[in-house]
Amino acid sequence: xxxxxxxxxxxxxxxxxxxxxxxxxxxxxxxxxxxxxxxxxxxxxxxxxxxxxxxxxxxxxxxxxxxxxxxxxxxxxxxxxxxxxxxxxxxxxxxxxxxxxxxxxxxxxxxxxxxxxxxxxxxxxxxxxxxxxxxxxxxxxxxxxxxxxxxxxxxxxxxxxxxxxxxxxxxxxxxxxxxxxxxxxxxxxx
Amino acid sequence: xxxxxxxxxxxxxxxxxxxxxxxxxxxxxxxxxxxxxxxxxxxxxxxxxxxxxxxxxxxxxxxxxxxxxxxxxxxxxxxxxxxxxxxxxxxxxxxxxxxxxxxxxxxxxxxxxxxxxxxxxxxxxxxxxxxxxxx
Numbered sequence: 001x002x003x004x005x006x007x008x009x010x011x012x013x014x015x016x017x018x019x020x021x022x023x024x025x026x027x028x029x030x031x032x033x034x035x036x037x038x039x040x041x042x043x044x045x046x047x048x049x050x051x052x053x054x055x056x057x058x059x060x061x062x063x064x065x066x067x068x069x070x071x072x073x074x075x076x077x078x079x080x081x082x083x084x085x086x087x088x089x090x091x092x093x094x095x096x097x098x099x100x101x102x103x104x105x106x107x108x109x110x111x112x113x114x115x116x117x118x119x120x121x122x123x124x125x126x127x128x129x130x131x132x133x134x135x136x137x138x139x140x141x142x143x144x145x146x147x148x149x150x151x152x153x154x155x156x157x158x159x160x161x162x163x164x165x166x167x168x169x170x171x172x173x174x175x176x177x178x179x180x181x182x183x184x185x186x187x188x189x190x
Numbered sequence: 191x192x193x194x195x196x197x198x199x200x201x202x203x204x205x206x207x208x209x210x211x212x213x214x215x216x217x218x219x220x221x222x223x224x225x226x227x228x229x230x231x232x233x234x235x236x237x238x239x240x241x242x243x244x245x246x247x248x249x250x251x252x253x254x255x256x257x258x259x260x261x262x263x264x265x266x267x268x269x270x271x272x273x274x275x276x277x278x279x280x281x282x283x284x285x286x287x288x289x290x291x292x293x294x295x296x297x298x299x300x301x302x303x304x305x306x307x308x309x310x311x312x313x314x315x316x317x318x319x320x321x322x323x324x325x
Contacts, residue, residue, distance in 0.1 A: 160252055168244075
């Protein structure tokens with residue numbers, strides 16, 4: 001399963017993009033005793049019967065892989081949330097997008113490390129197609145926010161590896177500030 | 191380091207692009223496609239993505255495009271990375287960690303060598319049929 005919270009954020013962002021969304025909102029927030037990962041999209045959404053099964057690892061809509069019947073992404077999110085005393089829930093309607101809100105116990109011994117959020121965010125900026133992705137990151141009152149369109153305007157494009165590397169560096173500089181590490185470069189991997 | 195502004199990012203990008211332009215002139219475009227399905231993410235695809243884009247940037251290869259895709263069925267071999275370089279067959283590498291990611295850039299992209307020990311042919315047979323997923 002996923003080794004860090006940044007992987008769970010990647011998972012939710014990738015799901016949102018696959019839903020055909022033109023707008024995606026992703027927030028990773030650490031405050032008080034909680035860590036929250038929230039992802040909202042305006043993609044295809046799903047009906048109640050499907051929504052009721054998405055946290056079941058033996059369920060997949062089989063759209064991508066007709067002969068495979070596992071869908072582990074959301075079950076991983078829920079399992080991790082519950083293991084830390086939190087929970088994950090889904091709000092959706094057909095044609096009206098999805099919201100997944102996962103809450104984790106911040107002090108819980110089973111909370112995975114945060115991981116490399118700048119790499120996760122940069123990766124989510126790099127999918128193909130026209131979509132707006134808004135990232136919000138908050139840690140104990142320190143925060144940053146960026147939209148895909150802003151990074152693309154600054155970099156000219158978000159397809160070449162050099163542009164993506166710079167997007168990652170930009171995000172890392174803000175992540176360091178949010179974490180109160182003002183004086184050195186370095187990975188956010190823990 | 192203080193948080194970088196978007197304007198500083200734009201200026202940095204412009205200066206790097208000018209610096210790199212001469213190195214990549216006249217070459218075709220290389221595509222690197224990283225599997226970002228649940229299996230890929232769980233196996234460390236994000237670290238591979240990060241290492242590859244940084245290594246490409248280090249060498250200033252402006253003509254390398256990075257894309258991401260979902261699971262291609264080789265879940266046991268994740269993270270998987272497909273490389274399509276002009277003049278070479280398109281290949282899929284498996285078990286690509288950060289070090290292998292850097293080697294893909296240094297050996298496959300720069301020297302035109304295949305990394306035989308990480309090579310896979312193509313997606314698993316049961317997935318080689320038209321799917322209705324997003325193009």
